[in-house]
Amino acid sequence: MTSREVPVRRDRREDILQASLNLFAEKGFHGTSMRDIAKAADITEGLIYHYFASKRDLFTAIIEEYSFLPLLRTLPDLAGQLDLRGLLLVLARGFFDVLRQNTQLTRLLLQEVQVFPEEKEAFFADAVGESISELAQILEGRMSERVRTQVDPQVASRLFFNALLAFFVEQEILGGKHLLPADEKVYIEHLVEMFVKRLGSGKSGPRPVA
Numbered sequence: 001m002t003s004r005e006v007p008v009r010r011d012r013r014e015d016i017l018q019a020s021l022n023l024f025a026e027k028g029f030h031g032t033s034m035r036d037i038a039k040a041a042d043i044t045e046g047l048i049y050h051y052f053a054s055k056r057d058l059f060t061a062i063i064e065e066y067s068f069l070p071l072l073r074t075l076p077d078l079a080g081q082l083d084l085r086g087l088l089l090v091l092a093r094g095f096f097d098v099l100r101q102n103t104q105l106t107r108l109l110l111q112e113v114q115v116f117p118e119e120k121e122a123f124f125a126d127a128v129g130e131s132i133s134e135l136a137q138i139l140e141g142r143m144s145e146r147v148r149t150q151v152d153p154q155v156a157s158r159l160f161f162n163a164l165l166a167f168f169v170e171q172e173i174l175g176g177k178h179l180l181p182a183d184e185k186v187y188i189e190h191l192v193e194m195f196v197k198r199l200g201s202g203k204s205g206p207r208p209v210a
Contacts, residue, residue, distance in 0.1 A: 013051050015041040017065055020058045025104040029059060063109070066102040068095060072131050075138065084142045084199065088192040091135070092164055096184060099168045106173060132157045144200045151199060163191055 019040035023032040034055060038045040052058045071094045078087055099106055136157035140148065167187055170176040 012041075012043065012047070015043065016048055016051055017058070017062055020055075021062050021066065021102075021104050021108065024059070024062070025107040029055070062105065066105045068098040068131070071095065071098055072134060075134050079138045079141075084139075085192060085196045087138065088160070088195055089188065092160075092188045092192060095161075095164050096168060096188070099165075100172070103172055106169070128161070131161055135160065139199060142199065147198075147200045156195070156199060160191070160195060 016037065020032070020037050023036055023040055027036070032055075034045050034048055037055075037058070038048060041048075048058075052061065071091075074094075075087075075091070078090055082090065132154065136153040139156055140153040143151065143153065167182070167184075170180075171182060171184070176182070
């Protein structure tokens with residue numbers, strides 16, 4: 001919460017965030033005014049400033065609110081319950097669910113992430129960097145000693161997330177689902193199987209996921 005935000009009605013804050021996200025993705029950050037946001041959220045322009053000090057604060061809050069950080073924070077618990085295959089399947093499916101529910105955020109990041117270098121760095125450090133590091137730690141713990149000498153877990157983690165993001169952008173953002181449609185379920189299963197076969201599993205959780 002920024003210094004100008006106040007803990008008032010949650011539904012109003014969500015209305016503002018959703019209206020801002022839609023408009024930023026449609027018109028761009030600089031092409032959207034506070035008046036536009038107020039009109040879309042059906043509130044007065046002044047009310048926005050009870051929640052956010054500036055349009056830049058709105059941009060930052062959108063990233064924090066709608067990214068996949070909440071999913072990431074479930075990884076340690078999942079790692080203790082699932083084998084490697086099950087963990088990667090749950091993670092991949094959840095990752096796509098988050099992106100699909102927030103397609104506008106993906107568009108916004110692709111369009112505007114260069115606008116604010118500080119926000120870009122924070123996003124990559126928190127959302128991307130933390131995701132890669134967390135999964136890498138889990139992968140390293142599941143690798144056999146032989147595989148650990150051949151595969152860098154940080155690189156493997158980066159490849160896994162990049163493969164998911166590239167598929168989503170191709171299908172949902174670039175129009176691939178109409179021009180070159182691909183089955184998301186099949187893609188996930190093939191991706192996970194390739195990782196499991198290459199990385200092996202030094203130990204397994206108690207229950208796999210089909």
